[in-house]
Amino acid sequence: MKGKKGMIKGFRQIKEAMDKTASLLKMKAGENKLIRILIPTSEVTAAWEHVEQIGGFWKTIECLGKKDCPICKAGRNASFKTYLPVLDIAEDKVKIFKASKDVVKALIAFEEEYGDLTKIDLKVIRLGEGLKTTYQFFKKDGSKIDLDEYQDQIPAPETLIEQLTKEEIENLLDGVTEDTKEPDYGNEYDDPF
Numbered sequence: 001m002k003g004k005k006g007m008i009k010g011f012r013q014i015k016e017a018m019d020k021t022a023s024l025l026k027m028k029a030g031e032n033k034l035i036r037i038l039i040p041t042s043e044v045t046a047a048w049e050h051v052e053q054i055g056g057f058w059k060t061i062e063c064l065g066k067k068d069c070p071i072c073k074a075g076r077n078a079s080f081k082t083y084l085p086v087l088d089i090a091e092d093k094v095k096i097f098k099a100s101k102d103v104v105k106a107l108i109a110f111e112e113e114y115g116d117l118t119k120i121d122l123k124v125i126r127l128g129e130g131l132k133t134t135y136q137f138f139k140k141d142g143s144k145i146d147l148d149e150y151q152d153q154i155p156a157p158e159t160l161i162e163q164l165t166k167e168e169i170e171n172l173l174d175g176v177t178e179d180t181k182e183p184d185y186g187n188e189y190d191d192p193f
């Protein structure tokens with residue numbers, strides 16, 4: 001069961017898990033935020049992901065590649081995302097900025113211009129919505145931040161994306177199809193409490 005994390009036990013752990021899912025950097029069109037990238041760009045991870053609502057829950061699942069991936073075969077597009085751990089300076093909270101290819105290109109240009117991105121604050125502005133979303137970045141002088149203080153709040157990459165086998169994804173998709181066809185409340189996934 002590669003990638004399965006199993007049940008989460010205890011309110012404290014459940015809250016931690018909920019906090020993790022809530023830790024994406026979210027901005028509305030026109031909004032801006034001051035952020036600091038928390039790790040060297042050489043350590044940032046990226047993946048092809050599917051974000052799908054399955055059985056009433058949003059799931060982020062790693063794409064297995066067009067040839068093998070059951071979600072791609074169902075006609076859904078995967079998107080390439082870089083998981084950038086950032087400090088939301090106003091909220092003093094660690095968040096994950098899921099960066100598109102264009103955002104990464106912009107940040108590479110910034111790194112070439114200004115060097116180590118963990119040493120400068122970035123003002124990020126979101127423009128537009130949906131597929132027309134773009135982000136603009138502006139360099140701000142780095143405020144005094146002890147980055148070490150935040151390292152243990154950065155979620156591990158494997159908590160941001162579910163790495164499932166082809167069979168596990170197929171079962172997930174099959175489960176949903178069966179549920180919508182014929183609700184079976186004896187089924188563990190349908191347990192209504």
Ligand SMILES: [Zn+2]
Nearest residue numbers: 063069072078
């Ligand atoms: Zn896929």
